[in-house]
Amino acid sequence: MQLQSDLSKSYIAEALLQLMRTKRFSSITNKNITDRAGVSHITIYRNFSSKEDIIRYYLNSILTKCSSLWSKDENFAYQLFSFFQNNKETIDLLYKANLQYLLLDNILELYNFDKNDPADIAYSKVTVAYFIFGWCDVWYKRGMMETPEEMIDFISRGKSKAY
DSSP, X not given: OHHHHHHHHHHHHHHHHHHHTTSOGGGOOHHHHHHHHTOOHXXXXXXXXXXXXXXXXXXXXHHHHHHHHSOTTSOHHHXXXXXXXXXXXXXXXXXXXXXXXXXXXXXXXXXXXXXXXXXXXXXXXXXXXXXXXXXXXXXXXXTSOSOHHHHHHHHHTTOOOOO
C-alpha cells in the first residue's frame, strides 16, 4: 500500500511540474493536476495540503536521492551547486513561480536543521545553509556562468569583496 501511495505522490508531483511548464503556478488547479497524473481527486487531498506541499515532496525526494549519491568527502556547497546545475529545468520552474524559498527549506532539512538543537548548533547550521543558498541563488540569477568548481574556488579563496 505504501508503494502505491509513493507512486501516486510521484505522479502528482510530475504532473504539477509538467503543468508548470505551460501554465502559471497560481492558475493550476488540483483538478488539472489529478487529470494530468491520472489519479483520483481524493488522492491529492489525502497526500498533500497544498501545491507548495507537492513541490516540497518533489524537492525532498530528488535532494534525498542526490544526497545519497554524494561523496562524504565532497564539499556540501559544491554538491548544491552541482544540484542546481544538474536540475536547472526544475530550478527554472521554481524561480518562474517565485517558489525558490522551497529550495531553502529543503537545504535546511538536508543540513539537519532542528530548531531544538542547542542554540550555537542551530545558529551555525542556519548560517551555513543560508550562506550556501545565497550563493546558489545569486549564481542562478546571474545565469550560472561559472562552474560549481569555480564557485567553490570563489568561496574558499574569499573572493567576495562585499564584506
